[in-house]
Amino acid sequence: MLPAGCSRRLLAELRDALDACAERQRQLERSLRVSRRLLRVWEPAETPALEPTPGPDTNEEARPPARTPSPQDLKELELLTQALEKAVRVRKGLSKAGGRDEAPSRKSRSIVSPATTASVPPRASGQAGRRASETKPPRGVRQTTVPAKGLPELRLLSVGDQTCKARGAQAAKPEPGLRDQQMAPSAAPQAPEAFTLKQKGILLRLPMAFRKAASQNSRLWAQLSSTETGDSMDATTTAKTQFLRKMQSGWPSSRLCAAEVEAEVGRLRKACSLLRQRMGEELTADPVDWMQEYHCLLTLEGLQAIAGQCLHRLQELRAAVMEHQLAPWPEGRLPSAPSSCGGGADSIWSPQLLLYSSTQELQTLASLRLRVAMLDEQIHLEKVLMAELLPLVSTQEPLGPPWLALCRAVHSLLCEGAFRLARRAGRDCRAGLAERGAGGSLRGTEALPAVQGGEGLRTRRGHPPGRGSACFVPLPNSSIFPAGLESPRGIIGAQ
């Protein structure tokens, strides 16, 4: 059993990590649900119904029984209908001459708004008029005889255009809506086809109101993000700095605040990893002449100096924290891993575009991102576990079975488990033998039985030359010991 403090801290870390993972999973599940639903057949309630009741909107309140179209309406309707018929004829002539190569599926489809599918034109128009909330999305597909006339451009565009108001509110655009109304009586009402994104997704159009709002939104964001220069902005900036100065006056500003300490510690952590990375590069480089060698030496010395400076700075920070009892924001959870990016303030507030060309690419990108996050977390956990567990191993009472179990568990936690998914799982337990060499940890890969037979004994205290050789030890019981199994002796003890 681990001591209480250690347990608490480690449990907290691991649970934090599990919570974060679960949260990501939850968000992903939400998005998955939405996307899956989109790709299925859209519910019939969302596709236009043929009976007078339009769409999924609760129609009861939408149809006050008292509302009847006036004769004026009917007359207008009649006129418009005639005009529309003529338009259809003209276009029909044009399109036949044109001979378009539309996708076959498109020819037989058009998108209509649900409210216009009513075979009772005045009623429908009245309802549609009421349903003027512009977010009326285009409904599914309704097979009418109209498309059979081969008029692809009769595809209804911006559906939310209040096209169905027969009240003459929109003399400019009654055409599309009323056309459908006109078609409806002439067409035998047919069963609505199921709408799937796959087949008919190309035909969708966003409602006009939404488009307007969205473009206004991006325009406003662009305005907000633009770095305006000008007298007024300069004056404001000066006023702000002056205000800050006055706020600060009288109090020693050299005191560090917790947020700054946190930021600096983050920078120093990044520094450490960059220094280490550079050191690795220098150590593995192979100098061809003395100049490169000298360069390498100087670099390493420089790295050492910088590391010393960073350490010094860190000690200053530590002293400041101790002295002033700086406490960070208690609710906030410190990021469990240092993100490798700078994390600085972004002056571009609206999202930029990320272009991808194939699903494969997108998947690669997403999985790489997750892998980086995972590795970040793993490194952090590794450090935390190292800091907590290794001291335990060295201070606990050795020779007892619990200690051996501890060692084995610590090893499995700290030294194994690359998260590589393609790697073979589990540990098959041909034992490799370790050598107690000059501080090296080694792995031989010979299977134990073969080993046992041939070679002679060597005590561990010997120093066999070279890295590849292994020490052999006679095992008191069965030769193969799965590293994960509990045995009364724990790790092999030869006595």
Place this chain on the structure above:
Amino acid sequence: MWPQVGRRGPSREAQKAPALWRLLFHVLSPRPADDAAALPAPEAQARLVKSALRSQGYPRPALVQLPEDGSQGSRELLLALSWLLARGPLLERLLAQIRVRLGDEMPVCECEVLASPGPPAPRVEADGCVDIRHLQWLMGKLRFGWRNLITSQQEHCALLGKVHSYTRGCHSDRSLGHLSVTEAELLRDPEGGRQLLRRLESENARLEAALEWRRRELVFWQWMDTVLDACPPEASQPTFLPRIPERGAGELELVARELQALQEELQAVVETRRAAWEARVGGWGPGWKATQRASEEAVRQELTALQRAWERGGGLAQPHGPHRLVRSEAGTLGGPGLRATEVIKALRSQEACLEAALRQLQGQCRQELARLVGALPGFIWILPPGC
């Protein structure tokens, strides 16, 4: 509440104080507060506000002494709010946090994900000791969770790809070209679409208010100057809040330990190499001094460049923040935007670095364990293969 800030006059009734505490709490919360029962009580909010302001370095001690019940202190709270506003682009940052997202967004880095960790699960603190096997089990659970996450993510990307390709050519904005899931969803579900539109419109109103605020901002700062001048001079020493034990100190210790280890390694390497070098070069004449100095200069420049990578304000060489996904067949869209191939390249190099770092750490552990175990007589350390 934001549009009202600009219109708030110099009236400072006592009723303003609770509203200001709430406002400051929402502004300072690390996570955009969801309207829910998760909000702490007003006194707790006030305490957290005080603590947060202190941790950011708020210079005036009068804030700490304010009563937490909201009976007074509206002037000081107003000063605190102005201080936050003056220090950085607070308004824009807040607006960006609650922005209506119309596209399918994918963050290209991990900062945001970590910064908003989600509601902390109610944690029952086990005071007891745990067996290390429990930790192993938790670790295994974590790995499994990550595996699931990656699989789900793959599926999600496949679905996104389908939606994007099925709605090619639908968008009114040519640079986007296709609908996003949000947009397609609004077409499928009219009620949801109406809600989205409402949210969009209210955001537009907020943005316009923000722009209006910008135009009038100077007046506000001039007024705040007078407010500050009207404050009685502070005489008392600032009192400190009790220290809240937190992992912040632990982070510092970890980094300190790493740096220490790094420095010792470097020291060892440098000593041997320097000794070897001196031995070789001892007999060399002064002729090579010039080249020596040139090398020194070159190294100095390289290391300065390296240092810039982590210094304050060091360039963000990497793409940052959430990006809206746009599917375009290779080469067609020459417009602005990040290319996925570039991001993939950057991520791969990051991955390689991190993997190397992890392997190195694991190797360190292995050595340490072998050393600890090997120090005892009669034991052999047997490793599973592949380690």
